Amino acid sequence: MRFEDELSRQLRARASSARAVPDAEDLATRIRLRSRRMERRQQMVLMSAALVLAASLGGLVGAVATVPAVRTASVSPLRGVTGGADRTGGTVAPKGGSHIERAKILPSYTVPSRPVVVSLDVAGVTVEASRRSLSYPVAVTAGSRQVACSSAALVTTTVARPGSFAGGAAVVGLPVLSPGGLEIVDSGALPLPTGGVVWWLTAAVGSSVARVAAQLPGGQIVTGRATAGLVVLAGAEPADASAASVMSAVAETAQGGTLSSLWTPVGAAPYPDGEAVNQSPGAAAASCSTVSMPSSPSGRPVVSPSDPALAAAQVIASLETTPAASATKGGDFFSDAESAVPGLTAGAEAPFAVRQVSFLSGTRADVVYRPLTSSVWQVARAALGTGGRWTVTL
Amino acid sequence: MAPIELRLEQWGPAAGELAVSEQGLEKGRRGGTRAFEAFYLENFSRLVGLALVLTGSKELAEDLVQDSFVRLHRHFDSVEAPDRYVRQIVVNACRSHFRRAGRERSKRPLLYVVDGVTDASSSGELADVLLTLPYRQRAAIVLRFYSDLSEAEIAELLGCRPGTVGSLIHRGLERLRRELEK
Numbered sequence: 064m065r066f067e068d069e070l071s072r073q074l075r076a077r078a079s080s081a082r083a084v085p086d087a088e089d090l091a092t093r094i095r096l097r098s099r100r101m102e103r104r105q106q107m108v109l110m111s112a113a114l115v116l117a118a119s120l121g122g123l124v125g126a127v128a129t130v131p132a133v134r135t136a137s138v139s140p141l142r143g144v145t146g147g148a149d150r151t152g153g154t155v156a157p158k159g160g161s162h163i164e165r166a167k168i169l170p171s172y173t174v175p176s177r178p179v180v181v182s183l184d185v186a187g188v189t190v191e192a193s194r195r196s197l198s199y200p201v202a203v204t205a206g207s208r209q210v211a212c213s214s215a216a217l218v219t220t221t222v223a224r225p226g227s228f229a230g231g232a233a234v235v236g237l238p239v240l241s242p243g244g245l246e247i248v249d250s251g252a253l254p255l256p257t258g259g260v261v262w263w264l265t266a267a268v269g270s271s272v273a274r275v276a277a278q279l280p281g282g283q284i285v286t287g288r289a290t291a292g293l294v295v296l297a298g299a300e301p302a303d304a305s306a307a308s309v310m311s312a313v314a315e316t317a318q319g320g321t322l323s324s325l326w327t328p329v330g331a332a333p334y335p336d337g338e339a340v341n342q343s344p345g346a347a348a349a350s351c352s353t354v355s356m357p358s359s360p361s362g363r364p365v366v367s368p369s370d371p372a373l374a375a376a377q378v379i380a381s382l383e384t385t386p387a388a389s390a391t392k393g394g395d396f397f398s399d400a401e402s403a404v405p406g407l408t409a410g411a412e413a414p415f416a417v418r419q420v421s422f423l424s425g426t427r428a429d430v431v432y433r434p435l436t437s438s439v440w441q442v443a444r445a446a447l448g449t450g451g452r453w454t455v456t457l
Numbered sequence: 458m459a460p461i462e463l464r465l466e467q468w469g470p471a472a473g474e475l476a477v478s479e480q481g482l483e484k485g486r487r488g489g490t491r492a493f494e495a496f497y498l499e500n501f502s503r504l505v506g507l508a509l510v511l512t513g514s515k516e517l518a519e520d521l522v523q524d525s526f527v528r529l530h531r532h533f534d535s536v537e538a539p540d541r542y543v544r545q546i547v548v549n550a551c552r553s554h555f556r557r558a559g560r561e562r563s564k565r566p567l568l569y570v571v572d573g574v575t576d577a578s579s580s581g582e583l584a585d586v587l588l589t590l591p592y593r594q595r596a597a598i599v600l601r602f603y604s605d606l607s608e609a610e611i612a613e614l615l616g617c618r619p620g621t622v623g624s625l626i627h628r629g630l631e632r633l634r635r636e637l638e639k
Contacts, residue, residue, distance in 0.1 A: 066634065067602060070583050074603040077584040078506025081515050085501040086523070087494070093527045 181287070181295040188224045188253060188261040190297040195219075218293060220249045220265045229253040231265075243322030244269035245314040247419050248293075250327065255299070262329050263297040266312065273317035279329065280308045280372060300329070309375045309420075326375035326420040368425050368447065375420045377453040378430050378445040382415050420445070430455060493533050497526055500540060504547050510599050511551040513588045521550040544604075548596055548614055555592050586636045594629035597622050 183190040196216045221230040231249035246267045252260040266275055268289050275294040276286045287294040296312070308329040314322040368374040418431040426447040433441065445455045501522060508518035525546040529539060536542040587595055593615060600611045601622075608626075612619040 066630065070587075070598070070630075070633070071602040073583040074510050074587075074599060075506075077582075078510050078603065081502070081505050081509045081518065083502045083505035083515070083519055083522075085498055086519075087497065090497065090523055090526055093523060094530050097527050 180291045180293045183295060183297050185261050185263075185297045186255065186299040188222060188255070188297075188299075190261070190263050190295060191221045192265050192293050192295045193219045193221075194291055194293050216292075218248045218265060218267065220251075220263060220295065222251070222253045222261065222263055222297075224253065224255075224261075226256070227253065233265075242269040242271035243314060245272065245275065245312065245323045245325060247312070247325070247327055252300075252329075259299060259301045261297060261299050263295065264312065264327065264329075266294045266296070267292055268294050268314055269322070271316060272314040272322055275312055275314050277310050277312045279310045309372055309379065311371060311375075324421075326371060326378075326422070328379070328417055368422065371422060374422070374428070374447070374453055378420050378428050378455060379417045381445065381453050381455045382417070382430070382432060382443070382457075428453070489534075493530060496533070496539060500543065501526070504543065507544065507599065507604060508547050508551055510584060510587070510603055511548070511592075511596060512554065513585070517554065521554060522547055525550055545614055548600070552592055552596070583633065583637070586633055589636060590629050590632055593617075594625050594632070597625035598629045598633075601626055 178195065179191050179193050181190075181192040194216050196214065217232060219230065219232045222228060223230075229251050231251060233248045244267075247264060248267050249265040250263060252262040254260050264277065268275060270292070272289050272294070274286055274288050275296065276284055277296050278284050279298065279300075283298070285296050285298050287296045300308075309326055310329045311324060311326050313324040316322060415432045415434055418433070420428055420430045422428045428445040430443050430445050431441070432443055443455045443457050445453050448454050504522045504525065505515070505518045508521050509515055512518055512521070525543055528546050529536075529543045532542070533539055587598065590598070596615060597611055600606045600614060601608070606614070608619040608622040611622045615622065615625075617625075
């Protein structure tokens with residue numbers, strides 16, 4: 064027998080020894096498993112493609128939705144001013160310089176076309192305020208108290224005339240305000256080419272407030288109606304008016320009843336305020352804790368010294384003499400206040416920005432201030448001393 | 458032997474009526490669960506025999522042939538010659554198995570001593586000695602002397618030229634002879 068024939072015989076004998084029995088059930092199981100594997104593989108491919116598509120479209124939509132909003136509104140999630148004008152008529156760069164950039168980092172609340180709540184025309188200058196509720200609860204950082212995360216609104220004030228503009232934006236925590244509450248959101252002044260300034264003050268008010276009346280040092284009274292929780296006051300001041308003027312703001316009911324009041328510098332320079340931290344709706348309330356706005360005289364009865372304007376100016380100027388203040392000086396408000404208010408001994412420069420003074424009684428007051436080196440607003444207690452002078456304790 | 462119970466519904470929906478000729482499946486009217494079932498029953502044992510002489514293990518041969526039929530199931534209705542197609546799958550599956558085994562052996566640490574293992578070449582059986590040949594030589598010999606395929610058919614299965622098949626068979630037979638003469 065040839066070698067090849069023997070090889071063929073042995074191979075067939077070996078193959079026939081197997082006696083293999085078909086196992087249809089096992090085959091069916093394997094077919095099902097393979098089919099499922101292939102289905103999963105196809106699903107994974109489809110999901111991957113969908114993810115890539117979603118990521119691409121998401122970025123595109125995000126860019127389209129966010130960038131124009133930031134450009135048109137010039138606001139950021141921060142409570143603060145993104146642009147303004149100095150007292151010489153030129154525009155100034157946003158303080159901090161990173162607001163727009165941070166708005167891109169935190170695009171959770173985009174700002175589409177802004178519904179204008181209040182629109183005024185003062186000496187050819189248009190003053191507009193808008194308010195838009197944020198779709199996410201936010202934590203507004205300012206002051207030192209911790210409160211729960213809350214719903215909030217973005218309030219934007221735009222002051223413009225041909226050639227220059229000013230304005231500011233702030234995030235206001237809504238539950239902070241009591242029905243009779245009054246809280247200054249933004250203020251500033253836009254220089255006029257003819258000299259003088261147009262000052263404005265934007266305030267958030269509680270639901271019971273119908274209007275806010277402000278009295279300037281010269282006795283002039285400016286009134287603004289409350290619309291959608293906002294009041295905008297604006298007026299023109301001549302060139303020789305003191306920039307350190309302090310005016311009162313009183314929240315009133317429709318019948319003229321007084322709900323709350325405070326004192327604030329007129330046309331204070333735009334200032335950055337607290338910081339808003341975006342939170343997703345699903346975030347636990349505990350993790351969304353925040354620092355509230357400083358305590359305001361919201362809902363308190365109006366009590367004030369016999370000469371509240373002088374007292375408010377003294378309270379503001381007394382910050383200068385505190386030990387903490389003397390270490391770091393800056394700004395020019397207090398030097399103006401010193402010359403404007405008789406009896407003040409403030410230095411030439413002040414290291415603080417003051418937002419408002421609220422009299423708790425005839426001898427006590429709260430002053431909301433911020434060191435120029437910080438973005439956090441704080442509350443200091445002022446008291447009338449035995450010598451008839453107001454002193455502030457930091 | 459107990460009758461084989463097939464659960465046809467597990468193989469998917471019937472795509473056509475049964476059309477099995479005397480030679481197997483009739484081209485053009487093939488398809489459906491019953492046709493696949495018939496083809497499976499008709500060819501399983503033969504393919505296991507082929508895989509057995511290629512691998513030397515009955516269990517491994519059955520496993521590879523079952524997997525080959527799973528692969529065939531997807532294309533059963535579309536391939537022209539399912540018998541050649543599934544044979545190709547079996548030959549490739551055996552080659553893949555030895556490649557995989559070779560890779561795993563190369564990664565395995567040498568921490569054991571082989572002792573008491575019967576040397577296949579010492580059994581004197583041609584089919585055993587055949588397993589010592591490189592896979593391509595072994596496959597060429599098996600397909601030629603077990604499956605009775607021509608060199609051209611073998612070349613198509615192994616993906617080489619017919620002349621290469623002749624060379625593989627010649628060298629494989631020479632080596633077998635040498636091993637048996639030892």
